[in-house]
Amino acid sequence: MTSDRLIEITNPDDPRIAEFRDIRERDLTGRENRFIAEGTVVLRLLAEAHAAGGEFIAEKVLLLQNRVAGLADIIAGLPPEVPVHVATSEVLDGIVGFHLHRGVLALGRRKTESELSAFLDRLPQQALVLVGCGISNHDNMGSMFRNAAVFGADAVLLDESCCDPLYRKALRVSVGSVLTMPYCRQSSDVHLLAALADRGFAIWSLSPRGEADIRDVPPSDRMALVVGTEGDGLPQNILSAFGSVRIPQAPGLDSLNVATASGIALFEMASRIKRI
Template sequence: MVRAVTEITDADDERIAPFSAIREKDLVGRRGLFIAEGTVVLRVLAEAHRAGGPFSADRILVLENRLAGVADILETFPDDVPVFTCRSEVMNRIAGFDMHRGVLALGRIGRQPTTAELIARLPDDALVAVAIGLSNHDNAGGIFRNATAFGADAVLLDSTSCDPLYRKALRVSVGSVLKMPWSRQGEARDILAELAGAGFQVVTLSPSGEVPLHAVERARRTALVLGTEGEGLPADILKSFRPVRIPQSPGLDSLNVSTAAGIALYQLALLKGRIA
């Protein structure tokens, strides 16, 4: 069965208007929409759509010469998700996004669980990543990718962290933002207090931490807390929870926060017997 596809010949056609003109900030923030880009993310969006969770597909736009390559993915979307196609001349006229990948979908954000709901739903043996003041979309995507690789149960971001549904973050996450349970709300202190109250061992990561990562003791529930790029975690948070360091050679900058998350989640997942 071949999926019905509508050709667009006019870059100003309003059916593809959401892909152009609108600034991403307005799209994600005010309209509850997001842009999914590339084959890998499109495949995850199709799974998320069928699973009936908070993220669904609104419409899809594929460059004509990329259609054959994604035909199998397009067939997994229900018929009420329209698929549009256009030639590169039209694609190139659509402003606002860098379209060179030629595979785009407009996603819709439904009701996401609150942080309290997410914590309440966590299994008895749990591993979560918490990001405080994360400002870089690449790092946000990288943290989701690593959390997924090491089987974390959720990612909790405070309200000052950037939105992982931004195009770049979503792409770097290889779509895992659409699968991993997550929330982005509230203050750092409140999130950590709630986790501690729910029996979590709170592992704050800092280059100046006293405890080396490999000396962290096994716990039933563990939360790994990551700070902002450059500044790291606020001093009062580091004072409240015994900070842990990834041992490394002196000199230069510390590790990138997404890489640090990967290393710490690897070590914690190993400790908890989640990977072997």
């Protein structure tokens, strides 16, 4: 039964749940690859990833007492060595530092990331990948993973200047797809793109000043869509070294948000290669 394994927490300072303390003000990411998962959907994906023996491990869970019944199937799917803590609303607020309406938290850990070459060598012969360079906004990072998942991309590749997609907010915005979409965050932008080009990828850098219209991009077996930060966008050396594409827009004003732009471009590319 679920109730047998529940560990009741009555003191916000209990050391067994120390990792959840004040999570709004800090982020665990970077500390031995640990991260905080929030909400039912993300917890379910983490539990599934753990059970499948993949690269993510659920280390502990912390639930609001009244959420337990609705999560019985997820809890049952967690191996017995994963402790499941429960707390009342008052205690949970005291731990977390703000009123967490979802009442569902887990501490996860990512095993060591593959080395870039090995990761790229495992990509299928027909592949669509999303590449992020200098993406520092957690919302944009999360949305990019969500879009990659929705349009059936095979992987997300990030240069080392990107933020960690396991940041609490990025993971939440991704609706957990950071846990299901293979990804790698290593090396410089230029090195990453050269490594893809070496492996036969057609590289399409997205920019409002891109040469090709995204609607005219020819399909190919291996396609990489590259997006950069808002504001500066991709550096000129990248835009001129590889193919560049633009999303056509009405004259004047402003360009699209990078998350939306990645969604539109992936939609077009996935259409072109019949993934959707």
